[in-house]
Amino acid sequence: MGKRGKGFRRNHHFNHSNRNSNKQDQKPQENADTRKPYMDIVRENEKFVEYYRTIGICKEEEYDQFITSMKTDLPATFRITGSKGVASKMLEIVEEQLIKECTTQQNENEKPPNIFPLPWYPNKLAWQLELTRKDIRRCEAYYKLHNFLISETEHGTISRQETVSMIPPLVLDVQPHHKILDMCAAPGSKTAQLLELLHANDDPIPSGYVIANDVDNKRCYMLVHQAKRLNSPCVAIINNDSSILPNLTASLPDGSTEHVQFDRILCDVPCSGDGTLRKNPDIWLKWTPANALNLHGIQSRILRRGVELLAVGGRIVYSTCSLNPVENEAVIHRLLCETDGALELVDVSASLPGLVYSKGMEEWPVSSRNLEFYKTFDEVDEKWRTTIRPQMFPPKAEDRSKYNLNKCIRVLPHQQNTGAFFVAVLKKVKPLTAKEKTFKEEEKNPEEEAKKRENEDRLPQNQRKRRRKEGYKEDPFVFFGEKEEVWDEIKKFYQVSDEFNSRCLLTRCASGKKKNIYLASDAIRDLVVQNQGAIKFINTGVKAFVRCDNKNMKCAFRIANDGLESIYPYVGSDRKIKIQRDDLISLLVNDKPEKSPPITSLSPEIQELLKDLSPGSCVLLYKEGLKDGTNTLNINISGWRGTTSLRCYMSQHSTVHLLRLLGGDISKYDTNKYKKAVEPADETEEPKEETAPMETEQVKNDAQ
Structure with missing residues (x-):
């Protein structure tokens, strides 16, 4: 939903009583829906045209062009996100592969599509595509670009956002x-x-x-x-x-x-x-x-x-x-x-x-709902003075500077x-x-605060301060204390540096078995601890460790991909494995647990590195120099060292993303009307004994 939805939704809230007051006059209609499909909407409004011409929204000679533009569909735009290395590599893929195909795959009589980087956005990381749905349906290159945007948006390296x-x-x-x-x-x-x-x-x-x-x-x-x-x-x-x-x-x-x-x-x-x-x-x-x-x-x-x-x-x-x-x-x-x-x-x-x-x-008239325009508040008709206020008018000519x-x-x-x-x-x-x-708070007297709360509780219900916010009840944010039993186990297994502040780890349950452990920064931790009782926190922290009870593990938690970038600098070298491009591609294309490649099928170099590594979670590190000469592509992945195999934890969108970066084959995932899609991997399938459970990606769970 765009920004317009934000305004209209709240505007409706302000007029809630007015809508309800008219309910008795309305005839009940079952499943009534008066909305029209966008294609059937007549893009005309005489008041709109007259209003903006009168206030001088642009030069008079541009006004017809302005109105004509307002009646056309909006082009698509997107941003490339991620670390400097990832963004540089993604830009290379966009420019040299996808857009190049779009601009060259044309009939002689067709005008090439208008696809260009926004000149004011830094480093060519934002692009505008003046393509219609019809264009996307008729050309394979356009369709590939369309699928690329959808897949990379899900992964998070592309943001589709209006210019x-x-x-x-x-x-x-x-x-x-x-x-x-x-x-x-x-x-x-x-x-x-x-x-x-x-x-x-x-x-x-x-x-x-x-x-x-x-x-x-x-x-x-x-x-x-x-x-x-x-x-x-x-x-x-x-x-x-x-x-x-x-x-x-x-x-x-x-x-x-x-x-x-x-x-x-x-x-x-x-x-x-x-x-x-x-x-x-x-x-x-x-x-x-x-x-x-x-x-x-x-x-x-x-x-x-x-x-x-x-x-x-x-x-x-x-x-x-x-x-x-x-x-x-x-x-x-x-x-x-x-x-x-x-x-x-x-x-x-x-x-x-x-x-x-x-x-x-610097100057504008103010209009009533009936298009009666006023240059000053003194001119406003008495009947409009409750809706038109003095503050809505421009500064006087002598005050403009x-x-x-x-x-x-x-x-x-x-x-x-x-x-x-x-x-x-x-x-x-x-x-x-x-x-x-000065914003330093005065020290509060605990006895006075307790008395204040007691007096408030004695008030009638309608006079009490509303402590509970509307909406879903949130689970608490429980940060680790000085001594956490599970942390000692995690720290020892992953050889986590003493520089890492474990008190920034949190769970969403006050008691019981910890399933997911999240990481927040020092400053965010402090804000939540200090303000959780006064403000409703919906979500914070990135998933850092996930419980995966497995008899072959010495630690009950594995490293989650979500928080890996924040965690891996503190992980000991024994759980970090440098991996070559071909080996990493082999792991990515074997996305089902039962097909995880045996260690013996990988290169001798990685076999040697894995020889003395105990089963369990590990970090796979890949590094590559880029064409621009200024950035390096660094890929860090949460891996799993089984008793005889190696695999990495990836959703399908993340797998496709990494294969793109590495130049691997993504044809089995690149779905369009020209090539039939291959069924995606079943992420909920029970893994073999030597693997850890897969994470499902659900927005509801992410929120909780």
């Missing part, structure tokens, strides 16, 4: 040590991008972190799925109303605590979403100027709360997929007026070379064949209030 949606995380200027907050994060494409930027230096556990919040409990689980693809121990997903997000508490070296101030905040607020008309044509049927008027207040409150949580010197990005200045420049102008010089707009145009955009609007709203960025669809988007970058230059000068 304009990639801009806000880029202009945040994220560094690995930053504390980052994504206030309205679902469905999570920008959150994933923030995590990629946090890990840009290939540090397995950077000191910074990302807190991803969303008010909708169910949509938080979409965030879990997105974050899981990145396998980062530096992210936590929380469920709260972002306009009243509580202060998070963090520990200081001296044992005291302080309120967290974030270095970077993304404030991608719910909006009317009319910038997404190209991918959500049903908006044509229900667009009205009232949508923006209804959302201006909540947008302003969310942004204001974000600024309160921002550290002095920090940067906050406000963005919407709306065209309407009431949701965009008016919100920024209102904030600048109310914060008395604490914030300033930042010009980030130099960091987006090649992006064609319009500057922020004070606010510099022209530093905002407006991307319009006809400029570079994209969706429409608004981005404003703000820097906090001084505290909002005197209280912000």
Whole structure:
């Protein structure tokens, strides 16, 4: 679901009582569904056309082109993710194989497809494809590219994300040590991008972190799925109303605590979403100027709360997929007026070379739902004064240089064949209030706190503070203590370095047999421990160890692939096996337990390395120099040394991904209408005695 879904869902929530009040007047209809298929929607709305022509959304000579573009379908775009080595190799595959085939496999009378890297996205890692569904169906090369995107998206090395949606995380200027907050994060494409930027230096556990919040409990689980693809121990997903997000508490070296101030905040607020008309044509049927008027207040409150949580010197990005200045420049102008010089707009145009955009609007009229336009609040008819507010109007002409709203960025669809988007970058230059000068918490008196809770429990139910959040009840996050029986066993077997902080390991059960053990960074651990009672944490940590009871094992836990990148630097050399390309390909293509190749079928070099290795989990290491000369492809895989065989733990998508990187044969997995698909491996099949249980990949289990 795109950003437009976020805005409409919450807008419906605000009008819930109005909808219910009309139920008596509605005739019951069984299974009624008034939605139309997108292909049947007439992309016309006279109010929309008149409204944006009147407010001057673009130059008059461009307006027809603007409207025409809004009525066409949106091209596909994707980003290449992963470590520097993996991203470099994937770019090589995309450019030299897939796209080259698409551009050369053409009839003489056909125009080659328009496939190109986005000029403003660093290192050619984002691409735009102007291909239709019809194109994909008629050409094998296009179909192969299509299947590649689907498979690699599941693995996590490709993110299919709308072009304009990639801009806000880029202009945040994220560094690995930053504390980052994504206030309205679902469905999570920008959150994933923030995590990629946090890990840009290939540090397995950077000191910074990302807190991803969303008010909708169910949509938080979409965030879990997105974050899981990145396998980062530096992210936590929380469920709260972002306009009243509580202060998070963090520990200081001296044992005291302080309120967290974030270095970077993304404030991608719910909006009317009319910038997404190209991918959500049903908006044509229900667009009205009232949508923006209804959302201006909540947008302003969310942004204001974000600024309160921002550290002095920090940067906050406000963005919407709306065209309407009431949701965009008016919100920024209102904030600048109310914060008395604490914030300033930042010009980030130099960091987006090649992006064609319009500057922020510095004047606009405000319209009622009936398209009655007003230049000032004094002109507003009395009947509209409850919906049109003074803060929605632009600054006076003499004050425009004070606010510099022209530093905002407006991307319009006809400029570079994209969706429409608004981005404003703000820097906090001084505290909002005197209280912000110190955030160290005063020491609380335990007796007073207990008395406060006792008094609260005596109140009638409707007057008590709501302690339980709506939605699913979450299992607790239980971190390891100083002495954990299972950890002694794991540490000894894998020869884990003393530098590894085992107190950052956690489980999701307070008692009973531990099945999965997760890893969080030091900072994330501290946040969960300090705030778990005050804020609803949905998910955190990356799966590090999985129980696999097996009579041939000296340790009851194996290393999970999910958290391997964070764990392997601390694993002793005895459980690490350097593997050659041909041997690794042999292991990958033999994906069923009963077909795992015997050690004797592998190269003499690896046989020698495995000779003295006891059965159980191990780490397979592969290294390869790349053509660009600056990066190295490093592949680390969770392997299993059986009594007579060797295998690796891989889902089908991960197997295909690694075979692509290694130049192996993926024809049995490359399904399209031209070649019949081979049945995928049954990941739930019972393994042979010498192997460990396979992991199933279910979003529900990932969330829990």
